[in-house]
Structure formats: C-alpha cells, structure tokens
Amino acid sequence: MRKMQKVKSPFIAWFAVIALMYLKYSVMADAAPICSYGQATCHVPSLADLFDRVIQQSSRMHGISTDLHSEFDHYLPSKNFIGKQRCHTYAILTPDDKEKAQRLGREQLTEVILRLLMAWGDPLSQLHWSMSQDQNQDFNQYRSNKALEISDIVRELKDGVIKVAERMKRLGLNGNFVSYISPENVDPFSAISFYKRGELNSVDHQDLLYCFRRDSHKVKTYLRILKCSTFPTLDC
Amino acid sequence: DKPKLTSCRSPEKETFTCWWQPGHDGGLPTTYALYYLKDNSDTIYECPDYHTAGENSCFFNKNDTSVWVNYNITVVATNALGSNFSDPEDVDVAYIVQPHTPENVTVNVMEDKGWPFLRVSWESPHKADIRSGWITLIYELRVKLEGEEEWEEHHAGQQKMFNIFSIRSGSTYLVQVRCKPDHGFWSEWSSTTYVKVPEYFFRERSLWILVMIFSSFTLIILLWIVHMNSHSLKHCLLPPVPGPKIKGFDQQIFKNGRSDEILSALMVPNFPPTKSSNYEDLLVEYLEVYVSEEQELILEESKDSCLKSDSSTCDSDSGRGSCDSHTLLTDKCGEAKRERRASGEDSGMTIESQKGWEEEALSYTQEDVATPDVSSRRVKTWPSVFSTVPQYTTSPLDQKTSLELSKQHCLSDTLFPPGSSTKEVLGPNYWEFDLSNKQSHLPQPQTHGSQQLQAHSDVNISYTGNKQVPALLQLPGFKSTEYVEVQKVNQEDMVILQPVESDNCGRDEECPHVLQGEDYSKVKGVGSDNLLLLQSGVKARMGDEMEANGVSESCYTSSSFATTQKHIDSMHSATIPGQEEPIRATTGYVDTTTMFTLPMY
Numbered sequence: 001m002r003k004m005q006k007v008k009s010p011f012i013a014w015f016a017v018i019a020l021m022y023l024k025y026s027v028m029a030d031a032a033p034i035c036s037y038g039q040a041t042c043h044v045p046s047l048a049d050l051f052d053r054v055i056q057q058s059s060r061m062h063g064i065s066t067d068l069h070s071e072f073d074h075y076l077p078s079k080n081f082i083g084k085q086r087c088h089t090y091a092i093l094t095p096d097d098k099e100k101a102q103r104l105g106r107e108q109l110t111e112v113i114l115r116l117l118m119a120w121g122d123p124l125s126q127l128h129w130s131m132s133q134d135q136n137q138d139f140n141q142y143r144s145n146k147a148l149e150i151s152d153i154v155r156e157l158k159d160g161v162i163k164v165a166e167r168m169k170r171l172g173l174n175g176n177f178v179s180y181i182s183p184e185n186v187d188p189f190s191a192i193s194f195y196k197r198g199e200l201n202s203v204d205h206q207d208l209l210y211c212f213r214r215d216s217h218k219v220k221t222y223l224r225i226l227k228c229s230t231f232p233t234l235d236c
Numbered sequence: 237d238k239p240k241l242t243s244c245r246s247p248e249k250e251t252f253t254c255w256w257q258p259g260h261d262g263g264l265p266t267t268y269a270l271y272y273l274k275d276n277s278d279t280i281y282e283c284p285d286y287h288t289a290g291e292n293s294c295f296f297n298k299n300d301t302s303v304w305v306n307y308n309i310t311v312v313a314t315n316a317l318g319s320n321f322s323d324p325e326d327v328d329v330a331y332i333v334q335p336h337t338p339e340n341v342t343v344n345v346m347e348d349k350g351w352p353f354l355r356v357s358w359e360s361p362h363k364a365d366i367r368s369g370w371i372t373l374i375y376e377l378r379v380k381l382e383g384e385e386e387w388e389e390h391h392a393g394q395q396k397m398f399n400i401f402s403i404r405s406g407s408t409y410l411v412q413v414r415c416k417p418d419h420g421f422w423s424e425w426s427s428t429t430y431v432k433v434p435e436y437f438f439r440e441r442s443l444w445i446l447v448m449i450f451s452s453f454t455l456i457i458l459l460w461i462v463h464m465n466s467h468s469l470k471h472c473l474l475p476p477v478p479g480p481k482i483k484g485f486d487q488q489i490f491k492n493g494r495s496d497e498i499l500s501a502l503m504v505p506n507f508p509p510t511k512s513s514n515y516e517d518l519l520v521e522y523l524e525v526y527v528s529e530e531q532e533l534i535l536e537e538s539k540d541s542c543l544k545s546d547s548s549t550c551d552s553d554s555g556r557g558s559c560d561s562h563t564l565l566t567d568k569c570g571e572a573k574r575e576r577r578a579s580g581e582d583s584g585m586t587i588e589s590q591k592g593w594e595e596e597a598l599s600y601t602q603e604d605v606a607t608p609d610v611s612s613r614r615v616k617t618w619p620s621v622f623s624t625v626p627q628y629t630t631s632p633l634d635q636k637t638s639l640e641l642s643k644q645h646c647l648s649d650t651l652f653p654p655g656s657s658t659k660e661v662l663g664p665n666y667w668e669f670d671l672s673n674k675q676s677h678l679p680q681p682q683t684h685g686s687q688q689l690q691a692h693s694d695v696n697i698s699y700t701g702n703k704q705v706p707a708l709l710q711l712p713g714f715k716s717t718e719y720v721e722v723q724k725v726n727q728e729d730m731v732i733l734q735p736v737e738s739d740n741c742g743r744d745e746e747c748p749h750v751l752q753g754e755d756y757s758k759v760k761g762v763g764s765d766n767l768l769l770l771q772s773g774v775k776a777r778m779g780d781e782m783e784a785n786g787v788s789e790s791c792y793t794s795s796s797f798a799t800t801q802k803h804i805d806s807m808h809s810a811t812i813p814g815q816e817e818p819i820r821a822t823t824g825y826v827d828t829t830t831m832f833t834l835p836m837y
Contacts, residue, residue: 036683062419063419096305097301098249098368129402214328214330224369225368225369227365
C-alpha cells in the first residue's frame with residue numbers, strides 16, 4: 001500500500017499541475033471581457049455602453065415593479081392618501097416636467113437619480129423579507145422572488161449610475177458631481193417606517209410598490225434624458 | 237345619475253385630456269364640472285379647459301400638467317335637480333400616455349440582388365419628444381395584400397425603418413404603423429399606405445433562361461447520341477425483316493463481286509438436287525469415265541469446255557461417250573467431279589446427291605473431244621483431282637454444296653496454275669465464277685479448292701440431269717483412277733477421249749490397249765491451237781520434257797492439287813486436228829508433241 005501511495009503521489013501532483021494550468025488558461029479565456037464594439041481596450045466600456053446598460057436595467061426594474069404593482073391592484077383597493085404623502089421619497093425633489101428636468105442639468109439629474117436609487121435599497125429588501133414571511137405561500141412566492149429581484153437590480157443600478165457619473169466627471173461632463181450622498185435619507189429604519197412601523201402587511205406592500213413604481217419610472221426617464229443630452233444619437 | 241369619468245389620455249406626457257360620460261340627465265340641462273386634487277394635497281382645482289378637447293372633456297395644458305403626480309379627478313354633474321358626483325379617479329400622467337399615430341409613413345419597393353422588398357419608413361408623431369429622451373417609443377407595423385383579410389404584424393422596436401421581404405411581384409400591399417411608449421398605450425394605426433409592387437421578372441427570367449439553356453444542351457446531346465447509334469437503334473427498334481434466303485445460295489458470291497459467279501448463282505435456282513430421284517435421271521446421261529488413281533493428272537477444265545452451254549446429246553447408252561460436245565473435257569471434268577464425289581462419298585460426304593452423282597459418273601461413258609474452244613484451256617485429268625477429293629469432302633463443303641453446285645462448274649480451279657486460266661464468257665451457262673473461284677481460292681487453303689472441285693463435279697452432274705447442262709456437264713464421271721483415253725480425233729476437231737475403266741474394259745474394245753502400260757498420257761489441256769495437251773505418264777516420264785514441271789509430275793500423285801501446280805505450263809500442245817505426229821505408241825504414251833490423231837487403240 002505504501003508503495004502504491006508513493007507511486008501515486010507524483011502522479012497526483014502532476015495531475016494537479018496540469019489541471020491548474022488548464023484551468024488557468026480556460027479562466028484566462030473566460031476572463032477576457034466581451035467587447036461588442038470590437039475596441040482595442042476591451043476592459044473599459046465606453047460611456048455610451050455604460051449608459052445603455054444602465055438604461056436597460058432601469059427599464060427592467062420598472063417593468064418588474066409594474067408587474068408587481070398590477071397584481072396588488074386586483075385584490076386590494078388603494079388607500080386614500082388625501083392629506084398626506086404617500087411615498088417616503090417625497091422629500092427628494094424631482095422634476096415633474098420635461099422642461100424642469102432639462103433645466104436641472106446633468107449633475108443634478110444624476111444626483112436625483114442616485115438619491116432615488118439609494119432611497120429604495122433598503123425598503124425593497126424589507127419588502128422582500130416581508131413578502132417571504134406572508135402566510136399565503138403560493139401567492140407570495142412569486143412576489144417575494146420578484147421583490148428580491150428588484151432589490152438586486154436597484155443595487156446594481158445604483159452602482160452603475162455611480163460609474164456613469166464618475167466617468168462623466170472624468171470626461172468633464174459632470175463637473176460638480178458629488179458622489180457622496182448626504183446621509184439624511186439613508187436611514188434604513190426611517191424609510192420603511194414611513195409606510196408602517198413594525199411589520200408590513202400586504203396593504204403596505206401595495207403602497208410601497210406604488211411608490212416604487214413611480215420612482216422607477218422617474219429614474220428611467222431621467223436616465224434617458226441624461227443620455228440623450230450627453231449623446232444625441234439616433235436613439236434619442 | 238352621476239357622470240363617469242371614462243378616460244384620460246396624454247399624447248406626449250406633457251398634456252392630457254380627460255373625458256367623462258354624462259349620466260342620465262333626465263332631459264334637464266346639466267352642467268358638468270371637473271375637479272381634481274393633486275397628489276394628496278387639499279387644494280381642489282377645476283378643469284382649466286373644457287372646450288379644447290371637445291364635449292365632456294377637460295384638457296390639461298402644459299402648465300397644469302405634472303407628471304408623476306397623482307390626480308384625483310371628480311366630475312360633477314349639476315342640473316336643476318341637483319348635482320351628482322362621479323367617482324373619483326386617480327390619474328398619473330406618466331401612465332396614461334397614448335401617443336399619436338406615426339407620421340409620414342412611406343413605403344418604397346427596393347431591390348436586393350434581383351429580389352424586391354418593401355422598405356417602410358415613418359416618423360414619430362411630431363408632438364412626442366423623443367429627441368430629448370422624454371418619451372421612448374416603440375413601433376409596430378402591419379402589412380397585408382390587397383384583398384386579403386389577415387394582417388402580417390411586425391415589431392420594429394425603436395427604429396423608424398423596416399424591411400419586408402418575401403413579397404409577391406405585381407401585387408398591391410397595404411401598410412400601417414403604430415407606436416407606444418415603453419409603458420403606455422398603443423397609438424392608433426396610421427392611415428393605410430398603398431404600395432404597388434411592379435412585376436419583377438428579373439430573377440425568374442434568369443432562372444428560366446438557365447433552365448432552357450440546360451435543357452437545350454441536354455437535348456442536343458441526346459440527339460447526337462441517337463444519331464450516332466441510329467444504326468443500332470434501328471436494329472433494336474425495327475429489327476430487320478429476315479429476307480428470303482434461298483437454300484444453298486451463298487451470299488458470298490455477291491460479296492465477291494464476280495459477275496460470272498453471280499450469274500451462275502442466279503441461273504441455277506433449283507440447283508442442288510436434293511433428291512436422289514433426280515440423280516437417276518442424270519444417271520442415264522452420264523458417261524462413266526474411269527480414271528485411275530495412279531494417274532493423277534490434273535485436268536484443267538477449260539472454261540470453254542466446262543462451260544460450254546451447248547447442249548450435247550449424249551448417248552448414254554453407248555459405252556462410248558457419244559456426246560459430241562465440245563465440252564467433252566468439261567464433261568469429263570464434271571464426271572471427274574462426280575467420281576470424286578463418289579469416291580468421296582465413302583469418306584462421309586454428307587450430301588446424298590453425291591451418291592447419285594457417283595452413279596452418274598459411272599454411267600458416263602463417253603467423252604467428247606475437246607473442242608477447239610477449249611484450246612486455250614488445258615485439260616486436266618481428273619483423277620488426280622478425284623483422288624484427293626475425298627480428303628476434302630469435309631463438312632464445310634456441305635454448307636456450300638448447293639452453292640457451289642450452282643455456281644461452280646468444272647472445277648479444276650485449283651488445278652489451274654495461277655493466271656493460266658483465262659476467263660471467257662462463253663455463254664450464259666458459262667460459269668465464269670469457277671475460274672474466278674479458282675483464282676480466288678488459290679490463296680485459300682487447299683481444302684477449299686478441293687471443295688470447289690467437288691462442287692464442280694456435282695454441279696456438272698446435276699446439270700446434265702436437267703438436260704440443260706452444257707456439254708461441260710456431260711463429263712464422264714471419273715473415278716479416281718480413271719483415265720481418259722484419246723480415242724480419236726473426229727472431224728470436228730474434237731478429241732474423243734474414251735474413259736478407260738479398268739472394270740469396264742469390256743465396254744471398250746480398245747480397253748486392253750489402253751491398259752497396257754502404266755503410262756498414260758494425261759490430257760493436260762487444250763492448247764491454243766486446238767492442241768490437246770497431254771502429259772506424258774508420270775512415272776516413267778519424270779524427266780521427260782513433256783513434263784513441263786517436275787513439280788507437275790509430283791502433282792500427279794494426288795498432291796497435284798497442291799495448287800499452284802503448273803501442270804500444264806510447258807506442256808506441249810498437240811494440235812488436234814489433222815496433224816499427225818509421231819506418237820509413241822509403244823508404251824502407250826501419247827507424245828504430247830505429236831498431234832493427236834489419237835492413238836486409236
């Protein structure tokens with residue numbers, strides 16, 4: 001047995017070396033980023049590509065939020081929010097007009113976007129958690145998955161927008177951009193406490209989703225305006 | 237009844253319009269008012285514009301429109317009876333966008349490598365601000381053939397141009413386009429654009445041309461092949477009708493192209509007598525000529541003698557060949573042949589007629605004197621021929637018997653030295669072909685010639701049977717050992733030869749005389765001057781000058797056939813008529829140099 005082991009060990013060592021070599025090369029092959037534009041430096045996507053990616057994500061985010069919200073609409077009547085704000089992001093001043101949005105400028109627009117995205121990070125995870133806790137398993141499973149997906153997307157989108165803003169700043173497009181967001185709206189508890197203190201029920205879900213749907217639409221629209229003002233291509 | 241807000245729409249997300257439906261007003265004039273609350277504030281606003289959008293509508297212009305703001309709208313109907321409130325509706329402009337239809341829809345027929353396709357292009361509704369990105373529109377178009385009911389829809393995304401392939405030439409198409417914001421309502425279909433696709437034969441024509449060229453090439457090749465093989469095809473499709481064949485008729489005659497042969501062939505249609513009964517008729521008429529085998533003289537049958545068409549009256553009864561035919565020699569030839577046949581019969585000649593002929597040959601008793609016509613010919617002794625005949629009576633002959641009979645007369649074709657024989661057409665019965673055959677057959681194997689010889693004999697025999705036989709045919713049949721004895725020379729310059737038969741010596745008074753010596757002169761031929769060429773006897777005369785050829789000497793013994801014998805070449809010609817020349821009669825030889833007055837024995 002010992003002899004066998006002795007004989008085996010060098011083989012194993014060689015095998016490991018070969019396997020590592022193979023993996024290294026394969027990983028190297030996979031590690032190379034894919035550049036759809038065939039540029040020389042494939043590692044750095046262009047600003048236009050970044051914008052496209054971000055817009056795609058925002059569009060997807062909005063789509064899911066709309067789906068989720070539409071489900072709730074069938075079952076529960078909307079609350080009457082007369083007299084008070086419905087969404088916790090009411091404090092974020094967002095342009096509600098095309099002209100207003102255009103007047104904001106790139107930096108502020110980017111800031112608004114980021115604020116919105118950051119404001120929704122936690123509430124969405126709370127939503128997801130709350131949905132998963134619901135008793136009606138079948139119905140909520142689909143929703144909780146969607147909520148999870150949305151929270152992921154929001155997180156990624158936020159990172160992407162930050163990258164876009166930084167790139168723009170590097171290119172001189174975003175002079176005054178400040179990547180640091182004031183922490184006033186970043187209170188995790190305050191955000192969700194806006195809707196309800198304690199645990200959220202399904203009614204709360206609906207309100208939350210209503211607000212999120214709107215804000216996602218805002219983000220999507222602002223991003224497009226940002227892109228079209230920066231790159232007036234055929235898509236705009 | 238209370239009114240009802242039916243719908244609110246914003247075409248570009250900057251303004252919007254709401255319509256309501258008035259309830260039953262009971263016939264009383266009723267006024268309607270629209271009030272709204274913005275985004276959960278307490279301030280009530282009334283519709284700023286009731287007229288722009290038409291009746292029962294409220295138009296919100298840009299100043300009054302806020303996107304992402306919840307409008308709580310209520311319509312109030314007021315009449316004399318009172319007022320009625322509609323149910324409030326929440327409206328968010330961002331979600332009620334329904335753009336106008338796309339504008340400037342143009343359809344062009346374009347060509348891609350010969351194939352036509354439709355290129356549809358349009359523009360966004362002018363009010364929708366896509367340029368700034370405020371609205372994102374996606375488009376959709378539909379196409380259908382004129383006269384059909386089903387539309388073919390295509391999703392165009394955000395592009396403003398679309399290609400439709402796979403269209404039919406020569407037909408009219410209807411195209412419509414509509415648009416929708418990424419989240420909103422579809423616009424109405426644009427007004428129909430008609431497009432007529434012209435007839436496109438380009439591609440189809442080239443295809444047809446290709447097909448036609450290819451098929452024409454194939455056709456040409458097929459025709460060529462057929463033409464090349466037309467002959468075989470004819471045989472295959474239209475097999476040649478077997479023509480009538482005459483039994484015993486050799487096609488070769490015609491192929492050889494000798495007129496004499498052809499004539500003779502044609503002339504004796506009935507020729508080969510297939511029944512022995514005919515032979516009996518012939519029997520009577522033939523003289524028997526006995527020719528000893530020892531003396532195998534090659535008798536050249538003179539054409540004249542053999543082919544003489546003169547009918548000779550042969551008195552078959554008499555032992556002497558009373559046939560005064562000048563073709564005596566030819567008759568002899570014939571008989572010789574017959575004899576040969578007879579002898580050959582033992583060897584298994586397959587022709588029955590041969591037997592008869594043999595008899596006929598036996599019956600042949602007389603020979604006539606060679607006529608002067610034969611002068612040019614040399615008379616060959618048959619016996620040599622005969623002796624060798626049996627050897628050659630082989631099966632091949634069978635096939636040819638009838639033919640040869642019909643066409644070959646006195647044989648000795650092979651016996652003739654090449655070039656010695658002259659062809660003379662003596663008459664219709666002249667069987668030129670014999671000689672021609674002789675010559676033609678000379679290069680052929682001996683057997684062939686012998687066959688001919690036999691045939692000759694046969695022919696001769698049958699011929700006499702028909703009594704149409706020229707004197708030629710009335711040749712006495714010769715046995716292999718038959719000799720011809722020159723009897724006399726009659727006044728007609730005919731050498732009367734008497735066949736000497738050892739067995740039948742009794743018939744001839746002069747028989748014993750004849751048989752005295754071993755040496756007999758063989759009648760070689762008839763010289764040009766009516767000379768009977770005789771060949772002195774073989775054995776003792778080897779060196780005789782009369783023997784022209786040593787070769788010929790040797791020819792006597794059977795091998796005389798050998799063909800190129802020149803038996804006669806230097807034979808001395810003996811003038812037949814009237815000349816008396818010393819004849820050595822002591823030994824029974826007839827000196828060829830001497831005339832024949834014939835040793836009359």
